[in-house]
Amino acid sequence: MKIKPIIQSQYLAALTMLKQAIVKCPPKVWDDPADKDRFWFIAYHTLYYAHRYLKIENKGHVRWKKPQFDKQGMVMPKELVLKHLKTVEREVVEQITVIDLDGKSGYAGFLANKMELQLYNIRHIQQHAGELYERLRPYNVKVGWVSQRNKEPK
Amino acid sequence: MNAKPVIQSQYLAALAMLKQVIVQCPQTLWNVPGNQEEFWKKSYHTLFYVHLYLQNAEKDFIPWAKHHDLASNAPFTKDEVLEYLDFVEKQVAERVITTNLEAESGFDWLPFDKLELQFYNIRHIQQHTGELYERLGTHENIELDWVGYSHNTKE
Numbered sequence: 001m002k003i004k005p006i007i008q009s010q011y012l013a014a015l016t017m018l019k020q021a022i023v024k025c026p027p028k029v030w031d032d033p034a035d036k037d038r039f040w041f042i043a044y045h046t047l048y049y050a051h052r053y054l055k056i057e058n059k060g061h062v063r064w065k066k067p068q069f070d071k072q073g074m075v076m077p078k079e080l081v082l083k084h085l086k087t088v089e090r091e092v093v094e095q096i097t098v099i100d101l102d103g104k105s106g107y108a109g110f111l112a113n114k115m116e117l118q119l120y121n122i123r124h125i126q127q128h129a130g131e132l133y134e135r136l137r138p139y140n141v142k143v144g145w146v147s148q149r150n151k152e153p154k
Numbered sequence: 155m156n157a158k159p160v161i162q163s164q165y166l167a168a169l170a171m172l173k174q175v176i177v178q179c180p181q182t183l184w185n186v187p188g189n190q191e192e193f194w195k196k197s198y199h200t201l202f203y204v205h206l207y208l209q210n211a212e213k214d215f216i217p218w219a220k221h222h223d224l225a226s227n228a229p230f231t232k233d234e235v236l237e238y239l240d241f242v243e244k245q246v247a248e249r250v251i252t253t254n255l256e257a258e259s260g261f262d263w264l265p266f267d268k269l270e271l272q273f274y275n276i277r278h279i280q281q282h283t284g285e286l287y288e289r290l291g292t293h294e295n296i297e298l299d300w301v302g303y304s305h306n307t308k309e
Contacts (some may be wrong), residue, residue: 001155001255003155003157010270036291112163115160116163119161122273122277123277124300127171128284130281130282130284130286133281133284133285134286134288134289135288145278147264147274
Protein backbone atom coordinates (compact mmCIF):
# COMPACT_ATOMS: atom_id res chain seq x y z
CA MET A 1 0.00 0.00 0.00
CA LYS A 2 1.47 3.35 -1.06
CA ILE A 3 0.69 5.53 1.93
CA LYS A 4 3.04 8.43 1.29
CA PRO A 5 1.48 9.77 -1.95
CA ILE A 6 -1.88 9.74 -0.15
CA ILE A 7 -0.53 11.68 2.82
CA GLN A 8 1.01 14.20 0.42
CA SER A 9 -2.22 14.49 -1.56
CA GLN A 10 -4.32 15.21 1.52
CA TYR A 11 -1.77 17.65 2.99
CA LEU A 12 -1.75 19.57 -0.28
CA ALA A 13 -5.55 19.59 -0.50
CA ALA A 14 -5.79 21.06 3.02
CA LEU A 15 -3.07 23.62 2.20
CA THR A 16 -4.86 24.61 -1.01
CA MET A 17 -7.96 25.37 1.07
CA LEU A 18 -5.91 27.43 3.51
CA LYS A 19 -4.34 29.26 0.57
CA GLN A 20 -7.77 30.12 -0.84
CA ALA A 21 -8.78 31.66 2.47
CA ILE A 22 -5.58 33.73 2.65
CA VAL A 23 -5.73 34.90 -0.98
CA LYS A 24 -9.41 35.82 -0.78
CA CYS A 25 -9.24 37.54 2.59
CA PRO A 26 -10.24 41.22 2.18
CA PRO A 27 -7.66 43.72 3.52
CA LYS A 28 -9.95 44.93 6.31
CA VAL A 29 -10.35 41.35 7.62
CA TRP A 30 -6.62 40.53 7.55
CA ASP A 31 -5.91 42.47 10.78
CA ASP A 32 -9.29 43.36 12.20
CA PRO A 33 -8.91 44.73 15.77
CA ALA A 34 -12.33 43.28 16.60
CA ASP A 35 -10.92 39.76 16.31
CA LYS A 36 -9.30 38.18 19.35
CA ASP A 37 -7.08 36.15 17.07
CA ARG A 38 -6.42 38.08 13.89
CA PHE A 39 -6.83 36.40 10.51
CA TRP A 40 -3.14 36.69 9.64
CA PHE A 41 -2.16 35.24 13.01
CA ILE A 42 -4.31 32.14 12.61
CA ALA A 43 -2.95 31.62 9.08
CA TYR A 44 0.66 31.94 10.23
CA HIS A 45 0.11 29.83 13.36
CA THR A 46 -1.26 27.04 11.13
CA LEU A 47 1.74 27.15 8.81
CA TYR A 48 4.21 27.41 11.70
CA TYR A 49 3.02 24.11 13.16
CA ALA A 50 2.62 22.44 9.77
CA HIS A 51 6.26 23.28 9.07
CA ARG A 52 7.43 22.18 12.51
CA TYR A 53 5.64 18.83 12.50
CA LEU A 54 6.86 17.98 9.02
CA LYS A 55 10.45 17.89 10.21
CA ILE A 56 11.85 14.44 10.75
CA GLU A 57 13.60 15.39 13.97
CA ASN A 58 12.41 17.83 16.60
CA LYS A 59 15.94 18.96 17.30
CA GLY A 60 18.42 20.40 14.88
CA HIS A 61 16.24 22.19 12.39
CA VAL A 62 15.66 25.88 11.99
CA ARG A 63 12.36 26.91 13.45
CA TRP A 64 10.45 29.86 12.18
CA LYS A 65 9.75 32.80 14.39
CA LYS A 66 7.08 31.81 16.89
CA PRO A 67 3.76 33.39 16.04
CA GLN A 68 3.00 36.37 18.28
CA PHE A 69 0.23 38.85 18.05
CA ASP A 70 0.58 40.72 21.32
CA LYS A 71 3.02 43.27 19.95
CA GLN A 72 1.14 46.37 19.00
CA GLY A 73 1.30 47.18 15.33
CA MET A 74 2.85 43.86 14.36
CA VAL A 75 1.08 42.49 11.31
CA MET A 76 2.45 39.85 8.99
CA PRO A 77 1.82 40.82 5.35
CA LYS A 78 -0.23 38.47 3.21
CA GLU A 79 2.64 38.02 0.73
CA LEU A 80 4.93 36.74 3.48
CA VAL A 81 2.32 34.28 4.77
CA LEU A 82 1.84 33.01 1.21
CA LYS A 83 5.60 32.60 0.90
CA HIS A 84 5.58 30.46 4.04
CA LEU A 85 2.72 28.44 2.61
CA LYS A 86 4.75 27.71 -0.51
CA THR A 87 7.63 26.54 1.68
CA VAL A 88 5.33 24.17 3.56
CA GLU A 89 3.96 22.77 0.29
CA ARG A 90 7.52 22.04 -0.79
CA GLU A 91 8.31 20.41 2.56
CA VAL A 92 5.27 18.14 2.22
CA VAL A 93 6.80 16.72 -0.94
CA GLU A 94 10.36 16.53 0.37
CA GLN A 95 9.87 15.41 3.97
CA ILE A 96 7.08 12.88 3.52
CA THR A 97 9.17 11.13 0.88
CA VAL A 98 11.94 10.35 3.37
CA ILE A 99 10.06 10.09 6.66
CA ASP A 100 9.79 6.78 8.59
CA LEU A 101 6.07 6.56 9.29
CA ASP A 102 6.63 3.87 11.92
CA GLY A 103 9.10 6.05 13.80
CA LYS A 104 8.32 7.86 17.04
CA SER A 105 6.29 10.99 16.56
CA GLY A 106 9.09 13.03 18.16
CA TYR A 107 6.88 15.95 19.11
CA ALA A 108 3.64 15.04 20.76
CA GLY A 109 4.51 12.01 22.92
CA PHE A 110 0.93 10.83 23.09
CA LEU A 111 0.77 10.13 19.36
CA ALA A 112 1.49 6.58 18.26
CA ASN A 113 4.05 7.34 15.54
CA LYS A 114 4.98 9.63 12.63
CA MET A 115 1.98 8.39 10.67
CA GLU A 116 -0.36 9.66 13.37
CA LEU A 117 1.56 12.93 13.53
CA GLN A 118 0.84 13.49 9.83
CA LEU A 119 -2.91 12.95 10.27
CA TYR A 120 -2.84 15.17 13.35
CA ASN A 121 -1.03 17.86 11.36
CA ILE A 122 -3.45 17.66 8.43
CA ARG A 123 -6.37 17.93 10.88
CA HIS A 124 -4.76 20.98 12.43
CA ILE A 125 -4.48 22.71 9.04
CA GLN A 126 -8.07 21.81 8.21
CA GLN A 127 -9.44 23.03 11.56
CA HIS A 128 -7.99 26.47 11.05
CA ALA A 129 -8.93 26.56 7.36
CA GLY A 130 -12.51 25.91 8.52
CA GLU A 131 -12.33 28.74 11.05
CA LEU A 132 -11.05 31.14 8.40
CA TYR A 133 -13.69 30.05 5.86
CA GLU A 134 -16.38 30.80 8.42
CA ARG A 135 -14.83 34.19 9.16
CA LEU A 136 -15.02 35.06 5.44
CA ARG A 137 -18.68 34.05 5.13
CA PRO A 138 -20.18 37.53 5.80
CA TYR A 139 -18.08 38.96 2.96
CA ASN A 140 -19.52 36.73 0.19
CA VAL A 141 -16.08 35.43 -0.64
CA LYS A 142 -16.11 32.29 -2.75
CA VAL A 143 -13.96 29.55 -1.23
CA GLY A 144 -14.46 25.85 -1.89
CA TRP A 145 -13.72 22.30 -0.78
CA VAL A 146 -10.66 20.59 -2.26
CA SER A 147 -10.79 16.82 -2.39
CA GLN A 148 -7.21 15.88 -3.22
CA ARG A 149 -3.91 17.09 -4.67
CA ASN A 150 -4.16 19.14 -7.87
CA LYS A 151 -7.97 19.24 -7.79
CA GLU A 152 -9.74 22.52 -8.38
CA PRO A 153 -11.86 23.89 -5.52
CA LYS A 154 -15.58 23.06 -5.69
CA MET B 155 2.60 -0.25 8.90
CA ASN B 156 -0.74 -0.86 10.62
CA ALA B 157 -2.55 2.35 9.83
CA LYS B 158 -5.93 1.41 11.27
CA PRO B 159 -5.43 2.28 14.98
CA VAL B 160 -4.04 5.66 13.92
CA ILE B 161 -6.99 6.29 11.60
CA GLN B 162 -9.45 5.36 14.35
CA SER B 163 -7.68 7.60 16.86
CA GLN B 164 -7.80 10.60 14.54
CA TYR B 165 -11.43 9.99 13.52
CA LEU B 166 -12.43 9.88 17.18
CA ALA B 167 -10.40 12.97 18.05
CA ALA B 168 -12.11 14.92 15.25
CA LEU B 169 -15.52 13.64 16.38
CA ALA B 170 -14.75 14.59 20.00
CA MET B 171 -14.15 18.14 18.80
CA LEU B 172 -17.39 18.14 16.84
CA LYS B 173 -19.17 16.86 19.95
CA GLN B 174 -17.76 19.71 22.05
CA VAL B 175 -19.07 22.28 19.63
CA ILE B 176 -22.54 20.71 19.50
CA VAL B 177 -22.78 20.42 23.29
CA GLN B 178 -21.66 24.02 23.77
CA CYS B 179 -23.93 25.51 21.13
CA PRO B 180 -26.61 27.67 22.77
CA GLN B 181 -30.19 26.92 21.76
CA THR B 182 -30.47 30.42 20.31
CA LEU B 183 -27.81 29.56 17.73
CA TRP B 184 -28.92 25.98 17.00
CA ASN B 185 -31.56 26.91 14.46
CA VAL B 186 -31.40 30.52 13.31
CA PRO B 187 -34.16 31.06 10.71
CA GLY B 188 -32.96 32.39 7.37
CA ASN B 189 -29.46 31.00 7.85
CA GLN B 190 -28.84 28.56 4.99
CA GLU B 191 -26.18 26.74 6.95
CA GLU B 192 -27.90 26.37 10.30
CA PHE B 193 -25.81 24.98 13.11
CA TRP B 194 -27.92 21.84 13.38
CA LYS B 195 -27.82 21.26 9.63
CA LYS B 196 -24.06 21.61 9.34
CA SER B 197 -23.54 19.27 12.31
CA TYR B 198 -25.89 16.69 10.85
CA HIS B 199 -24.43 17.01 7.35
CA THR B 200 -20.95 16.32 8.76
CA LEU B 201 -22.09 13.18 10.58
CA PHE B 202 -24.11 11.96 7.60
CA TYR B 203 -21.04 11.97 5.36
CA VAL B 204 -18.79 10.36 7.96
CA HIS B 205 -21.37 7.60 8.24
CA LEU B 206 -21.77 7.28 4.45
CA TYR B 207 -18.06 7.14 3.67
CA LEU B 208 -17.42 4.53 6.35
CA GLN B 209 -19.47 2.06 4.28
CA ASN B 210 -18.03 -0.21 1.60
CA ALA B 211 -19.98 1.52 -1.15
CA GLU B 212 -22.93 3.83 -1.74
CA LYS B 213 -25.21 0.84 -2.35
CA ASP B 214 -24.43 -0.54 1.11
CA PHE B 215 -25.44 2.61 2.95
CA ILE B 216 -28.40 2.30 5.30
CA PRO B 217 -29.36 5.72 6.68
CA TRP B 218 -29.57 6.22 10.41
CA ALA B 219 -32.96 5.17 11.80
CA LYS B 220 -34.03 8.77 12.52
CA HIS B 221 -32.75 10.25 9.28
CA HIS B 222 -35.03 12.55 7.30
CA ASP B 223 -34.53 14.76 4.30
CA LEU B 224 -32.74 17.93 5.37
CA ALA B 225 -34.51 19.90 2.64
CA SER B 226 -37.76 19.47 4.59
CA ASN B 227 -36.21 21.95 7.01
CA ALA B 228 -37.50 20.15 10.08
CA PRO B 229 -34.50 20.64 12.37
CA PHE B 230 -32.97 17.82 14.31
CA THR B 231 -32.71 18.55 18.02
CA LYS B 232 -29.35 18.72 19.71
CA ASP B 233 -30.07 15.47 21.54
CA GLU B 234 -30.85 13.75 18.25
CA VAL B 235 -27.63 14.94 16.65
CA LEU B 236 -25.64 13.84 19.70
CA GLU B 237 -27.34 10.45 19.48
CA TYR B 238 -26.27 10.24 15.83
CA LEU B 239 -22.73 11.21 16.83
CA ASP B 240 -22.61 8.30 19.31
CA PHE B 241 -23.80 6.02 16.54
CA VAL B 242 -21.11 7.29 14.17
CA GLU B 243 -18.39 6.81 16.80
CA LYS B 244 -19.42 3.16 17.04
CA GLN B 245 -19.31 2.93 13.24
CA VAL B 246 -15.71 4.15 13.31
CA ALA B 247 -14.82 1.39 15.76
CA GLU B 248 -16.62 -1.28 13.75
CA ARG B 249 -16.00 -0.25 10.15
CA VAL B 250 -12.35 0.81 10.05
CA ILE B 251 -11.18 -2.60 11.28
CA THR B 252 -12.90 -4.45 8.45
CA THR B 253 -12.19 -1.97 5.64
CA ASN B 254 -9.76 -3.02 2.93
CA LEU B 255 -7.72 0.16 2.66
CA GLU B 256 -6.35 -0.80 -0.74
CA ALA B 257 -9.78 -1.16 -2.35
CA GLU B 258 -11.38 1.57 -4.48
CA SER B 259 -13.26 4.24 -2.54
CA GLY B 260 -16.66 2.70 -3.38
CA PHE B 261 -18.07 6.10 -4.35
CA ASP B 262 -17.80 6.97 -8.04
CA TRP B 263 -17.36 10.70 -7.36
CA LEU B 264 -14.27 9.99 -5.24
CA PRO B 265 -11.59 8.57 -7.56
CA PHE B 266 -9.16 7.23 -4.99
CA ASP B 267 -8.70 4.28 -2.67
CA LYS B 268 -10.16 3.56 0.78
CA LEU B 269 -7.06 4.77 2.60
CA GLU B 270 -7.29 8.20 0.99
CA LEU B 271 -11.03 8.18 1.68
CA GLN B 272 -10.30 7.92 5.42
CA PHE B 273 -8.02 10.98 5.29
CA TYR B 274 -10.60 12.83 3.21
CA ASN B 275 -13.40 11.92 5.61
CA ILE B 276 -11.43 13.04 8.67
CA ARG B 277 -10.58 16.34 6.91
CA HIS B 278 -14.24 16.84 6.15
CA ILE B 279 -15.16 16.49 9.85
CA GLN B 280 -12.40 18.89 10.82
CA GLN B 281 -13.31 21.52 8.21
CA HIS B 282 -16.90 21.81 9.43
CA THR B 283 -15.82 21.59 13.06
CA GLY B 284 -13.52 24.55 12.44
CA GLU B 285 -16.38 26.50 10.88
CA LEU B 286 -18.62 25.78 13.87
CA TYR B 287 -15.84 26.63 16.37
CA GLU B 288 -15.46 30.00 14.69
CA ARG B 289 -19.21 30.56 14.78
CA LEU B 290 -19.31 29.91 18.52
CA GLY B 291 -16.29 32.10 19.12
CA THR B 292 -17.71 34.97 17.12
CA HIS B 293 -21.28 34.88 18.37
CA GLU B 294 -20.94 33.54 21.87
CA ASN B 295 -17.30 34.08 22.83
CA ILE B 296 -17.04 30.38 23.64
CA GLU B 297 -13.62 28.77 23.34
CA LEU B 298 -13.20 25.05 22.84
CA ASP B 299 -10.29 22.66 23.13
CA TRP B 300 -8.14 20.96 20.55
CA VAL B 301 -8.29 17.15 20.83
CA GLY B 302 -5.08 15.49 19.66
CA TYR B 303 -5.94 11.81 19.73
CA SER B 304 -8.17 9.13 21.19
CA HIS B 305 -7.02 5.95 22.79
CA ASN B 306 -10.45 4.33 22.48
CA THR B 307 -9.42 2.41 19.43
CA LYS B 308 -9.62 -1.25 18.48
CA GLU B 309 -7.15 -3.34 16.55
